[in-house]
Each structure stands twice: as C-alpha cells, then as structure tokens.
Amino acid sequence: MSSREEIPSLEAMDFSSSAVTSDGKPWNLKIASWNINGIRAWMEKNGISYLTSEKPDILCLQETKCDVSKIPKTCEVEGYHAYWSSGDTEGYAGTGMYSKTKPLDVTFGIGKEKHDKEGRTITAEFENYYVVSTYVPNSGRGLPRLDYRTKEWDEDFREYLKKLDEKKPVIWCGDLNVAHQEIDLKNPKGNKKTAGFTPQERESFTETLGMGFFDSFRHLYPEQTEAYTFWTYMGNARGKNVGWRLDYFVLSERLKHKLCDSVIRKDVMGSDHCPIALFLAM
Numbered sequence: 001m002s003s004r005e006e007i008p009s010l011e012a013m014d015f016s017s018s019a020v021t022s023d024g025k026p027w028n029l030k031i032a033s034w035n036i037n038g039i040r041a042w043m044e045k046n047g048i049s050y051l052t053s054e055k056p057d058i059l060c061l062q063e064t065k066c067d068v069s070k071i072p073k074t075c076e077v078e079g080y081h082a083y084w085s086s087g088d089t090e091g092y093a094g095t096g097m098y099s100k101t102k103p104l105d106v107t108f109g110i111g112k113e114k115h116d117k118e119g120r121t122i123t124a125e126f127e128n129y130y131v132v133s134t135y136v137p138n139s140g141r142g143l144p145r146l147d148y149r150t151k152e153w154d155e156d157f158r159e160y161l162k163k164l165d166e167k168k169p170v171i172w173c174g175d176l177n178v179a180h181q182e183i184d185l186k187n188p189k190g191n192k193k194t195a196g197f198t199p200q201e202r203e204s205f206t207e208t209l210g211m212g213f214f215d216s217f218r219h220l221y222p223e224q225t226e227a228y229t230f231w232t233y234m235g236n237a238r239g240k241n242v243g244w245r246l247d248y249f250v251l252s253e254r255l256k257h258k259l260c261d262s263v264i265r266k267d268v269m270g271s272d273h274c275p276i277a278l279f280l281a282m
Contacts, residue, residue, distance in 0.1 A: 006046045007270040010053040019261035019279050027260040027279035032056040035175040035273035039064040043072055045270045051077060057100050060133030062175045064094035087119035094119045095133050110160040115153055130164050134174040139195035154204040162211055169252035176248050178205045183225055184245040216249040216262035227264055230273045249278040258282055
C-alpha cells in the first residue's frame with residue numbers, strides 16, 4: 001500500500017463488544033493502540049477514519065515520525081484532547097495520544113535524558129489509573145542496540161512502571177518490539193537471533209511481567225495461534241499472515257478482575273502494524 005492509498009472503508013467492520021468481566025460486569029472503558037508508521041502517511045490514508053469508527057475513549061499512537069511542531073492541523077479531532085511527543089531526530093520514533101476525557105496530568109518520557117531524546121513515551125494520569133503509551137526501542141538489524149534495549153532501556157523503564165504502579169494501577173500499551181513466546185510469531189525457529197525475538201529481549205519482558213503485570217491478550221487467549229499485529233511489507237507477509245505479535249496491553253495485576261476483552265483488529269489496514277483494543281470495566 002502506497003502512502004497515498006486510503007485505508008479501505010471500515011463501515012462494514014463491527015467495532016462493538018458485548019464483553020464482560022469474569023464476574024459479569026460490562027465494559028465502560030475502551031482503549032486502542034496502533035503503530036501507524038508515520039502520521040503524515042497515516043493522515044494521507046485517512047487514518048482518522050479508524051478513530052471515528054472504533055470510537056475509543058483513548059487512542060495511543062506509536063512511530064508518528066513527526067516533530068511536535070509539525071503535526072498536521074488535520075490531526076485535530078472534535079471530542080478528543082491530543083498530545084504528542086517527538087525526539088531530537090526528525091522523522092524517527094515519536095508517540096501520540098487522543099483522549100475524550102482530559103487527563104489529570106500528561107508527562108513525556110520517563111525522566112531519563114538518554115532515553116527521552118527519542119520521544120518514545122507518553123503517560124496520562126486519570127483518576128483511577130495511568131495509561132502509558134510506548135514505542136519501545138528496536139534492537140535493530142544485526143542487533144546493534146540489543147544491549148541498550150535490554151540492559152538500559154528495559155531496566156530504567158521497569159523502574160518507571162514500578163513507581164507508577166505504587167500510586168495507581170497501570171495500563172501500558174504500544175509497540176513493545178518483542179514477541180514474547182514462540183506462539184507470538186509465525187517462524188520462531190528461524191528468528192532466534194532476530195530483533196524482537198532474542199532470548200535477551202524475551203527474558204527481559206518476562207522480568208517486567210514478573211513485577212506485578214500481565215499480558216492481557218495472552219491472559220484471555222493463552223492458546224490462540226496466528227494472532228499477530230505486525231507483518232513486514234515484503235513477500236505478501238500480511239496476505240499469508242506471516243506475522244509477529246509486537247503490540248500489547250500490559251496491565252497491573254490488580255486490574256485482572258476489570259478486564260473484559262483484549263482484541264486484535266487485524267483487518268484494519270494503513271500501516272505494517274494493525275490496531276489493538278482493550279475493554280475494561282473501570
């Protein structure tokens with residue numbers, strides 16, 4: 001799909017949900033997340049049509065690739081407050097967030113200059129929870145950033161999440177650049193030295209979950225195969241569903257009883273990732 005092709009019409013798609021918690025409470029909070037692979041390209045494809053079709057209470061975006069000062073005016077959406085973060089390098093990384101309710105506070109980064117110069121994190125504080133949208137660093141082809149990713153970023157980010165979780169439950173989402181288990185990518189055997197599926201990255205993610213967090217999708221669907229959120233543009237990977245699950249909603253353990261559903265919108269086009277959506281009874 002070229003950057004000028006529009007996202008196919010979403011009118012035929014059903015974004016509704018009748019999901020309830022394990023004890024029968026209906027959802028009242030919907031959060032969506034999407035790595036859009038460039039906000040200018042996303043806007044040219046009418047990416048806003050996803051927001052107006054899904055109608056989430058909060059939409060988190062990753063890889064906006066746009067300096068905050070250059071975010072198109074067309075990104076303003078009636079009924080939503082918008083927040084943007086960018087790094088020092090134009091056209092690289094970047095995150096965004098739309099919210100129907102104005103947060104109590106919005107912060108950018110994790111308080112560590114060496115990480116925050118890339119615009120990878122937005123945190124919104126609400127009355128009863130935090131939402132953290134993150135575009136986790138990729139270790140890169142040939143793994144040049146593997147040590148930075150696992151020994152610096154992951155460790156500092158864990159500390160950041162832990163401090164938030166001590167105050168209020170955390171909803172952490174985004175492109176986390178890791179396929180945690182073999183079930184989370186099509187070809188695990190051939191990718192053990194590939195960024196996103198190295199033992200170091202997987203073990204680091206396990207360590208993060210072990211600090212009082214859980215992967216909402218795998219909690220609900222532990223055996224579901226071929227559930228991917230990213231497909232390379234090469235070799236018709238999406239058509240063949242040769243993909244990776246790199247996008248997550250990771251929640252504080254004490255939100256388990258409030259979880260209704262965690263879904264993958266695999267049929268929504270417009271990026272090499274698809275959106276994901278979370279339903280909670282808050």
